[in-house]
Every structure is written in C-alpha cells, then in structure tokens.
Amino acid sequence: MGDTYFHLLHNLDSYICTSITQTLKDFLTASLYQAYIQNKYSKPMMLIGIYIAIASLFCILPMVADLLQGFKTKKLWFPCKYFTLNAASLTVIAVAMKLPMDFSNSMPHVVDQAARLGSMAFMCTMMANLLPSLATMDSKELLTNIIALAILVITLAVNVSIQIVTGVVSHDDGEYSSILTFYNLLIAIFYVAMLLALLMIHTCSALMILKSKEILDHKYKAGHETALKDLELQQPTVEKLKLHVSNHWIMAETGSPQFMIVCSATTSASGVICVSSTLLHGIIMMYTTQHMMDYGSEYKGSVLVILITQFIGVILGTVAPVSRCFALLSFKVSIKQIWKHIKVFKVESYYTQRLTDWKQSSVPVKVSSRRCKIVIQELKVLSLSCCKGFQKMVVVACNMTALIPVFTVIGVLCCLQCWKRLKVTLSAFNNVLVERPAQLQHNKDLSQYVLQLQDDMELAERTLTSISKSGNHLIQKAEKQQPNSLMKLLEEYSGFEGVGKYDVQQGLPLPEQKYVDCWSLPIVTLTAIAISLPNIQKHMVDRLLRSVSEGLTYVKHVEETLNATDEYVSSQKVARTLWLEVEFYHKWLGYKLSNSAQQVNTTKGIVQWFSDTAKNMLTEVESKNMKGSDDNSVYMSASANSMYRLTQTILVSYHANIDQVSQEELLVQLSSMISHILAACLTNLPQVIAMKCHTSVIEKREASVQTAALLLGETMQIINSLQDRELPSLNLDELPFIDKWRDCLLHPSP
Template identity: 55%
Template sequence: MGRDLNEYLLLLQQLKSYSNVPNELIYSLRSYTTLVYGSDLQNRFSEPMPWIGIYIALASLFCVIAMVADLLHGLRNRKLWFPCKYFTLNAASLSLIAIAMKLPVDLNNSMPGDVDQAAKVGSMGFMCAMMSHLLPALATLDSKELVTNIIALSVLVITLVVNVCIQIETGVVSSTDVLYVLALAILKSKQILEMKYQAAHETALKDQELQQQGRLVVDKIKQYVSNYWVMAATGNPEFFTACSATSCASGIISAISTALHVIVMVSIVGSLWDFRSDYQWSALVILITQLIGSLVGTMAPLSRCFATLSFKLSIKWIWNNVNVFKVESYWTQTLSDWKESTIPFLPCSRKFKIFVENTKVIVLSFCIGFQKTVVVTCKIIGLIPIFIVICIFNCSCCWKWLKSKFNAFGIVLIKEPEQHETNKILSNYVLQLQEDAELAERTLKRISYSFERIVEKAEKQPPYNLMKLLEGYRGFGRAEKFDSHHVLSLLLEESPDCWSLLLVTLITIAISLPNITKDRVDCLLSGVSEGMVYVTIVEESLNATDDHVIFQKAAQTLWLEVEIYQKWLGNKLQKPVPLANTAGQILLWLRDTAMNMVTQVESSDTKGQNDSSKFWSISASSMYRITEMILLSNHANIDKVSQEELFEQLSSMIVDVLVACLMNLPQVIAMKCHSSEIEKREASVYAAAQLLGETMQIINAIQDSELPSLNLDDLVIIVNKWGA
C-alpha cells in the first residue's frame, strides 16, 4: 500500500480511539478507502511520465536532426529542392514519428495546463511539417514499398487526427490527402520518365563512341557521362515530386501550420510554467523541441515552392501557362487504369459480378473526381508563390530596363558576367513529364556546373601512388633478360583467375624477396594498394558471374593478409627461407609450398570444404602456376637472376596487369552511367563522375603509353577470355 492510504487508515484508527466520535461517521469515512487507494495507485503510475516525455522529445529531436542534415546536404550540393537523403520513409523513421506523436494520440492523460495544451496542439503542426518535408522521399520507393509505407503513415495520421478531434472537438489542418494524391501520381510519372529515359539512352549509345581507332578519348567519356548526368538530374522522380503542385501546396499548408504553432507559443509565454499534466516539466521540453522541428521542417517545402518556379521551369512558360484547372493525365492515370481493368472472379453468379463491377466503377470514378479536386486545390494554393515569383520577375525586368537606359547615357552600372550559351547537346537529354514544359536555361547551366564541380573535385584527388608506379615503369616491361609480356600473355591465356588474384600473387612474390629495401617494397605496395581499388571496381562491373566472384573473394581475402599482416596463407613474408638464398631458390620454395597446399586440399573431402579451404586452394593454385611459369621462362638462367632483377621483372609484370585491367575503365564508367532502377540512377551517375575524375590522369597515361608485346584489343577484352 502507498503512503497516502497508510496515513488515511492511521487517521481512521485514531478517530476510532475517541469515544465521542460516532461509529457511523467512522464507517462512512472507511468507504472512501477505495478512492484513496486508487488515487495512490494513479500517483505511482504517473511517476515515470516525465521520463516518457523526455523519450518523446528525444524522438522529435532525432527527426529534427535528420531534417537539418537534409537541409545541409541540399545546400552543399546546390539542390534547393532539398532531396530527402537522411529523413526518409522507412521503418525507423515511422517509429520515430509515432513516438513523437504520442501526445496527440494520448486519450488517457488530461492536459489541463497551458503548456500541456500547447504541446498537444503543437505536435500537429510538427507532424504537418514532417510530412511536407518527407514528400520527395515517396519517389525513392518502389511500388511495393510505396504502398506499404503510405498505408502505415496513413494509419498513424488518421489515428492522430481522430484522437485530436475527439479531445479538442475541432478540425486539424493536415496534408494527408496530398500524400494519397502524390503517391498515385508517382506510379504513373515513373513510367513516363522511364520511357523517355530509355529513348534518350538509345540516343546516347548511338551518338557516343568511347574508342576511336584503339585510342581512349577522355573528352568523349566526359561528354558521355555528362549526358547521363542531365538525364538522371531531370528524370529524377524525387525531383518531379519536389516540384509538383501538391508539394508546393503542402509547403504552404506547412507554413500556415507552423505560423499557428508560433502564435500559440507566443500566447503562452507568460505561463510557461503552467504544466499540470502527468508529463510535468517534460511537456515544456516537448513543446520547445517540436516548435524548432516545425520551423526546420517548413524550410525545405517553402524553398521547393520558389526553387521549382525559379529554376525548373522558365518564367515565360509560367506566365503563359498558369492554368489551375488543367489536371495532367499522370495525376489520374493510375486510377483510370484500375477503373478500366477487369477483376478476376472466382466461380460466382452473374448478378454478383455485375454488382462488383458497377461498384468498382462508381468508387473509382469518385476517387478520380476527388483526385482532380485535390490537384486543382493544390494548384490554387500554389498561386501564392507563383504570384510572388512573377512580381520578382517583373521587378528584375524593370531593373534591366533601367540599366539599359543608364548605359545609353554613358552611365555604366555593375557589369554582369558573360552568359555562355547552354550546351545544345545536353538539352537533347533533358527529361520532362509535360511535353510543353520548358526547362529554364539557368537550370541546365546549374546541372552542367554541378557535374563539372564533381569531376574537378575528384580530379584533384588522384591516386598519386598508383600514378607514380605507372610513370616509373613507362613502356612497361622492358627488361632485357626477361620478357615479362611473354610470361604475362601465357598466364592470361591459361589462367582462369582474375586480375586482382594475379596482382596479389605477383606482389606476394615481390615482397618475399628479403634483399629488397623496405622503401622500394613500400612504394610498390602503396601503388598496388591504390590500384586494387579500381581493379575491384572493374572486376565487379565486368565479371559478375559466379565463377569469377569466387576468385575475386579469394583475392580480397588474400590481399588483406598480404597488405596488413605481410603474410601469405599464414607464412610470414621476407622471412629467411631455409636453403633459399637466391631468387631461383625462393621461387622454388614458393612453388613447392603452393603445390603441397593444393595437394593437401584436394586430398581432403571436397564436400566438406568451407569457403576458407576453397580460398586457400585458389590462392595456392595461382601461386603455383605463376612461379612455375616464371621458372620455365628463365630455366636456363634462373640461377643467375638476382633478387634485384626478379623484383624489377615482377614490378614490370604488376604494371602490365594494372594497365591491362585499367584500360577497361572507360567501359566501366559507361556502364555505371546507366542503371535499370530509376531510383538509383542519380547515385550511379554520381559514382561514374567521381570515378572519371579520379582516373582521368590514369586513362591519359595509358593512352599515351606503348605496349609492344600485347595486343591492345586483347587487353581491353582479356577478361572475356578468362574462364573460357
């Protein structure tokens, strides 16, 4: 029992000891014991409520931090429509939103204080701001994810609105309808953008050639990537979502909701300590946190309204095409397709089929009408930013007219920088939902500039150690006593391995030579380490079959052991080998050790082999073939080859392998430009631009080099010969 109940019972016991207190009064007071007990329990249950309030505030804070991260990301990348990179629709964000909205859906706890009421109503404004911020995230989801997340969010919003209406008996401003309308429009808009992308993709393939007479042309690669950059930027469904009428209307609604939130906060400034609910002081923390969240969450939607009108479409087009009652087909096409489709029936009566079909037509006709009404309403609301932009445009025109008049009288004002003409080639790859829409010239320039900035930034961070390694062996493999090209050709023809495994094996042999100075070994290792990054990218792009993947995984496992621990399959490298002082003896020891490992693995139960055993077998087989090939090619003079000479020969072979692999970079960059998934295209083209900038000097260096022994075309497509 609680303290209050114990005190009450003690009081009754004292009253009973007095002879002048009637027994009827004592019995009457005893009947209130249950009420006192209930009150005591309620107080005990309410003790953790302030900490629950802190939990709500923390969930709200995480949402605010994610929205701030989106704002910073948009500003950093000059995307004023602020894509949702960090605050997106997924299980985690929906859970945080549900926790943050606990106050409005709480029907059990009364909120009598001014702060309590402001916190509960303010949560609705915070919810509206979050939904407006999240709208572009709908376009990043595929059809299945879109339906699932919309249903989950709708259940939360409907519950929220109903509970608030029950408690305060009033309507609440919400952008729920915008979510439904936009979700249906996204499905059709993706199909339209996909068709236009495929057409532009075919044009790009016909217009661009990555090779001319066996020479790699960097300028053509760059132009090729820039074409896809424009396609990905203008055909991004997230961009369409952020620039839509519904997104603009949602931003206006969010701004109004946030303004009301601020007004409520200002009205209770004099009673900030009036919190009488079970949440106590935590209600004030929730109120302040969610007010900040409402302000932050409104910034992106409002910016989208003006950025859309200022950058996506030309002002001239806006001026001539302001038609709020025109509803484009992609808004209602999904519902129209559902209306015209047939429902597969189970065996049932003809009357039931007629009833179901008529009901479907009536319901979807109503939904189409509702959809059009919402779109028209959103366009009417969107007239507000359009009016502001048009006023700014007219003021700009007046300013230009005044400057021309002043210049006519010899008064020179601030001279504007020269405006370069928009690249007409890039304009052919602009994707738009509306055929009559005109992309603003400044938008195309901005898109082109963003591409140039990414490439230039990456170009300033090239793989210096790899470039140093390639420059140190320009000409590739010119040793007099050892034809490295001949050995490499034999290995490439007979070995079913991959470039990375060949590289790791060669550098393992080089590191195992104890008489080579540490500086030279480290220099070679650093260059190969940077080169392995691009070798892996090439292999993952060109060799995606299961047969090659297992060799690539074996190479990655072995490379980690060689680079970090300087070991090969558990054997310490550069450790003096018994009876192995010359280069030939070291090669023989490595060959015999590898052969013993292969024999040991093959003699074991192959069915019981795990991945580790397979990797050991692949690595040992590669070492055996390479050492055997080197020994055979130097059979007559193997005892005369010094460690210094062998190290030079191995270094030359390593560079040859790197060149053979990296000559495929243009093809890999081109492959990365195109992605079959519309949601991943922008990230894929970004990776291609980044790779182009980093490897531009490498491609130029390879282009300027001469490879006397190996055929250039064979090197470019040598990967197709492996495993044959």
C-alpha cells in the first residue's frame, strides 16, 4: 500500500500543470493519505478477530465441561462447576463481545451483521448458563459479581442501542433489501431486551439466594439431628453407616444451593429466553449460510471464524438452560398451584426479604443535620419500596414464563401415557403393582430428609428415587476399588498389640520433644527400616510398600478429621514429606536406604546404624538450633526422634538375642507393628465417615457427603473385619489418638 500511495502522488505531480488544479490535487492527496493510514491501522484487525474467536472458545470449553460433568454424574440440571461468574470469566466474556461493542469499524455485509447479532445471542446463552453459579457465592461476592455483570450488560445494551438509533446495525449498502434491513433492526432490539431481562433475572435471583440459604440451613440442621439419632458411633455397622450417608446425601442434594436456584421460576424463565434467542439465531444462520463469503469489514475472514465459533457455543450452551427449564417439575407443583400464585401475585418472602432488611436498617451515612437524615431515610425507603415492587413484578413474570415448559412437559407426558396404555400388558402391570409398595415405603423413609424452600412443595417420587440411586451407585462404584493390598496386610497380622510395642520410651534420654505422636509418622519410619533390609526379596518389599501406601490414604482421612490441632498437623506434615522420600526415592533424610544397609548387612548392624544416625542428627539439630526452629529443622528433628525411639524399642525388645534374628524375622516384626498401628487407626473410620457427612458450610456439603460415600464404599470390608477384633478399654474420644492406645496397651486397666 505504501508503494502504491507514493506512486499515485508521483503521477499527480506529473499532471499538475495539465489537467488537475492544485486544489484538487491537495484534496486527492489527503484522500489517498487517509486511505493509506486507514489501511495501515486496520492490518491488526484480523488478528484481533482471531483473538475474539479464541476468547469465545474459552467460554465454550467450560460450558461443555459442565455438560459432560452433568451427564457423568447423572445430574441433568447441570450444576455450574467450571463455567462460573467471576472476574476471570467476565474478562473473557468482555473480549468475546467486542463485535457488538465496536463503533469504529464498518460491518455492512451479511456475515458481518450476522456475527454482530450472533455475539448478542452468545451473550444470552452464557448468561443463562451462569445463573446457577450465583448460588455458590457469599454476599460480598454476589454484590461485586452482579455489579460487574450489570456494567458489562448495560454497556453492551447501550452500545447496540446507539447503533440501532444511528442505523449501524441495519446499515444498507445496496445489497440488502429493505425488508432484511428492517429484520436486522428488530432482531437487535429483541436481543437488547433479552439481555436486560436476563440481567433483571440475575439480580432477582441474587437477592433471594442468601435468605434461601438460611431457610435450607435451618431445615438441614433439623434433619441432621434426626439422622444422628439412628447412628451409634461406638460400633456402628456398615448398614447403619450406609443409611446415615444416604440420609445426608438426600439432604445435600436437595439442599444444594445450585439445585435450589435451578428449581426456581427465575431459572425456568432464563431458559425460555435462551431457547428463544437460540431459535432466532438459528434462523439468521440459515440465511447466512447462503452468503458465507459475503464479508467486507476490517476483520476480514476472521469474522467468519467468530460467527461459526459463537454459533457452536450457542448450540452447545443451550442444552443446560433447556434442561433446567424443566427442573421445577422435580417437585410436585401443580398447574393450579402455580396459577394461584400468579393470579394473586403471590411472591415468596425469600425473594424480597433482603430488600425488607435493607429498608428497615438505619442509614450508614453520618450526617449531623436531623432534617438531612430524615430526607435520606425517606428516599431510601421510597427507593427500596420501588425496588421491592419491581422485584415482585419480575418474579410474577418469571412464574408466568415458567408455565411454558410446564405445559410442554404435560402435553408430552399425556401423549406418552396414551401410547403406553396401548402397549402395556397385564403381566407388566401386575409387576408394577408388586414393586410399587416397597418403593413407596423406601421413598417415605427418605422424604423426611428432603429440603425445600416452600412447605407446600414436595419432591416428586421419581426425582427422590433418582437422587437416592445416585448415592447408592457412588457407594457401589467405590466398592469395586477395595484396597486389596492393605486388606491382606491387616488379615495377615491381626490384633492391636503392635501399637503398644512400637515405642516403649526406653533407652537414652532424648532432647526436648517438639512434636506429638501421630498415626502416620511411626508407620512411615517402620517402613523405612523394612525396605532397607538387603536380604529381603524385592516382591515382598513392593507388597509392603503398596499396603502402606493404601493404608496412609485412609490414615490421612482419620488424622485430618480427628487430629486437626496445630501440634498434630505439624507431625502429620513431617510424615507426609518423609513418606515421599521413602516411597519414591527409597531414602531416609537424604540417606540412600539400600547403600546404608549394605555397609553393615547384619540385622543388629542395620538397626544400630539407624539408631546412631538418628541420635547424631538430633544432637546436630539441637546444637545448631538452640534459639528457634525452621521447617527443615522440625522435619529433621521429628523424623530422627521417631527413628531413634523405634530402633531403641527394637533393640530393647530383642535384648542380646538380636544377633540371632534374621532379616526375614525382623521384617515380620516390623510388618506386624505396621499392620497393628494401621488397624488401630482405621477403627476410627466409622466416626470419620459420620463426621464427613456433616459440614456447616452449605456450599461444601455435597462434596463432603460424596467423600464420605466413596470412603464408605472403599472401606466396607475393612470396617467389617475390624469390628470382629476386641478393642481396648478406651472411650470414643480416646480412640483417635495413638498415645492413648499405646498407654492403654502397655498398662491395661485391671
């Protein structure tokens, strides 16, 4: 372009004296220069278009991930796990919305206009998908995210409105017919209205979420107390644990904040809006496919990429909102009941409670003048009263819109029912009659744990059965993942005697102890000694490592749930770090276990080497760190202290006969102690499972119960086998602590 520009200027100079006046030459020169500058600065626009398409793709991928997660977990109301409303997603969405925001570039052609309108359809789809994610936020997050979303949507709506008024959105370059131009204008107006409606729905939903959570939380506490009455924590059976998990699973699923908002009329209304915008965009695309190469904006071919990418996003993103349209039918809500609410303009209190609280609160502004205070208070009351009235109008409108999917489903079900009646046989009908009472009784037992916002709403039997089956399926799936190596170790060495033998606290005095005993540290230390024995076959070492690795997974659950104080957490952190060193590198505090053991080779020499090395390390750490301790010194000190005490116990237990002990016999002794410590720790699994079923944070209940269900399924056989062993005389609150076990076994009560 630069060479062409200068060539044209040269030609103008050659004709200056013949046919072109100086004024005309100046005008043409300015026009050519303007075209040259315009072309120069429009070069990056194609790359910017690709950037917009990539941003759109980053919006589509999490929506698809939520779809796949919903199908995987059989939650066809598709909770928002990946595509959520936050600063990052809003930033990416803002980039994806650049086309309708762009004033500076002319976009007169078919594909250009379709891409601009398609971006607004894509925005409608994304807003409908984002709605359930509001339920996972606290009040501060709700406020900031709703304000940010409102700024984005209002800016988009204002920009498009200006383009409508100025004729940019319906620009006719001669190729358009007047009818098509008019259609573009109507479509743009429709999308602006839909975006503003979705923004109002988001704001309306945000106002009801916090009060709704309080209602569900109050009902959850009552259900939790009922569930605890049926569970005996001292020695609960697996069947009681399964029932306890199932009860909390029902409460967690029906009391999920996202499930609550999905089953509301606002979500159904947003789904209807999303479907409407998608259908309209589909019609636009049907026409555009006949003119796929008709683009002429500065975005060039990238505008076609944007159009196709965002159209795919609209199609895929509509699946979840459509499915959520019918989530209200999860409850037994009759058409008569919904119509009654609409007819009398009845709006549940949790929709307006937040506005009422603000209305009754005092003005936070400090004003000295009493008259000013009165004026401010009156203005606040008036504005909030208007907002409350507007909120009720939005809710009523959503209730009316929610009738569309309800009537659709009723019509479809009636048709299906008529078809089934033609095909059903007498035998099948009898089978249904036989099975139904048992199913009804099962649902009746679980229905007391269903949480709902409105007392006059009842969860449909089919939905309750589906939720119950999903919890049972999770437990059954976990049953197929039993820790076989761990179970073999526990069966091979039964009993708990090793807990009293692993540390008799004899031998030389130690430096001041800076940690407390936890379950995992002695297990890791004993394993380090076991795998250092050079004359043991490799498959035996590998089997022990697998058993300990599986066992530590469940030990971690016990420690994190029942030993969560700072002093225990410090020891647990040391054990986890040491286990990484032992399992993956076969090292102990930097020493290669195989090399160190081969230097002495005898059983006594190996144990003595560990003892001496640990003692020297303790002395060194103590001498270098008299005034304080950092993380590394705590790690070295705790690990060495545990090793010293364990090796001293082994040396004392064999007295002078340790020279006659083979490495195979020592491995059996070490494996026995490891097995007994693991068994003692895992007797706390029923208590851990029961505690993991309950959490006070409503947003975390579903994940917590899911963890409990998986843990129960994986450890059923372990729990059953340990219940056959005779426990020491310990109280329930003493069972989680290894030092209580050790003291009880060393000094049993008469």
